[in-house]
Amino acid sequence: MKIRTRRPIAAAAAAASIALVMSGCSGSDSSETTTEQGFPETITLAAIPAENSSDLKASYDPLIKLLEKETGSKVEFVQASDYAGVVEGMIADNVDLAFFGPFAYVVAGINGAKITPIGAVIKDEGTQPGYQSYGLARSEEANINGLKDFAGKKVCFVDPGSTSGFLYPSAGLIEAGVIKSGSETDISAAMSPIYAGGHDSSALAIANGDCDAGFAFDTMVDKTMIEKGDLKPGQLKTVWKSEMIAGSVFAANDSLGTEAIDKLKKVFADKANVTNFEAEGFCEGDACRITDERAWGVVPVNDSDYDGVRHVCDVTGSEKCKG
Numbered sequence: 001m002k003i004r005t006r007r008p009i010a011a012a013a014a015a016a017s018i019a020l021v022m023s024g025c026s027g028s029d030s031s032e033t034t035t036e037q038g039f040p041e042t043i044t045l046a047a048i049p050a051e052n053s054s055d056l057k058a059s060y061d062p063l064i065k066l067l068e069k070e071t072g073s074k075v076e077f078v079q080a081s082d083y084a085g086v087v088e089g090m091i092a093d094n095v096d097l098a099f100f101g102p103f104a105y106v107v108a109g110i111n112g113a114k115i116t117p118i119g120a121v122i123k124d125e126g127t128q129p130g131y132q133s134y135g136l137a138r139s140e141e142a143n144i145n146g147l148k149d150f151a152g153k154k155v156c157f158v159d160p161g162s163t164s165g166f167l168y169p170s171a172g173l174i175e176a177g178v179i180k181s182g183s184e185t186d187i188s189a190a191m192s193p194i195y196a197g198g199h200d201s202s203a204l205a206i207a208n209g210d211c212d213a214g215f216a217f218d219t220m221v222d223k224t225m226i227e228k229g230d231l232k233p234g235q236l237k238t239v240w241k242s243e244m245i246a247g248s249v250f251a252a253n254d255s256l257g258t259e260a261i262d263k264l265k266k267v268f269a270d271k272a273n274v275t276n277f278e279a280e281g282f283c284e285g286d287a288c289r290i291t292d293e294r295a296w297g298v299v300p301v302n303d304s305d306y307d308g309v310r311h312v313c314d315v316t317g318s319e320k321c322k323g
Helices: 011-016 018-023 054-073 083-091 102-110 164-174 182-188 199-208 218-226 258-271 274-280 303-318
Strands: 042-047 074-081 097-101 116-123 131-137 154-157 192-195 214-219 235-242 249-253 298-301
Touching: 018 054, 042 054, 042 083, 054 074, 054 154, 054 258, 074 154, 083 097, 083 102, 083 214, 102 116, 102 164, 102 249, 102 303, 116 258, 116 303, 131 199, 131 218, 154 164, 154 199, 164 182, 164 199, 164 274, 164 303, 182 303, 199 214, 199 218, 214 218, 218 235, 249 258, 258 298
Parallel strands: 042 074, 042 097, 154 192, 154 214
Antiparallel strands: 097 249, 116 249, 116 298, 131 214, 131 235
């Protein structure tokens, strides 16, 4: 095991990621024994939950089985507590693969993480990667019908590092004239922000009246929570939709090496999907959908596909976008 020197993003990020950094000692190392396929004996895969989940790993099980078969490695899954933890783990070279929201992916690069996008998730076969942020309110709330009505209200965001739960909502609030910039100071001056920690928690807080309005990503509200019985159809109304956001992405630590990364790109593009998972006997039915975005599979993606997120960073002036 290599001894790594940590390079903190900030004190708060370092504190949030201690558990991930300490547990990620199995990250890749050129001096470690490699498998016949050219991968380290152990690959560390990190992610954070988009919803409150005590067993996020279950939604990655088909992918983990695929990776172990294709790489010959043992895949160690790490559930981090927040976006900063995954970014810090990657920068500290204790994480080999990570599933990032678009904002977290961009922030990781801004802060010095040497990473390569492997593939973005898609909702269903044949669709394009991407999703939208929703501005939400209770259906019976007659006084909230757009982002301008969020001023002075208790507003639920997800996490300051969330793409659809903070960054794009900030841009929308700027466009609506509610705030001047995406700084947490400006947001706090215009409304009472509450950081729910998960997209489902944000939506539930709105439904329960703990927040007057707030944000969550599209399929969490339209599909996942309704299927689980956490929300009733029509319980919330969508008063704003963002532009399409680049899809959440799997990224590899460049320390794995170009050859290994190219192999991973092919594995993800060709085999990381429901059809192949079922054919391999890894799972059945809905259990084959991966990540807590319940994705059908993964398609190729380029770093330039996230330039739209970088533009929103420029528009909002978010502190999180700065190295």
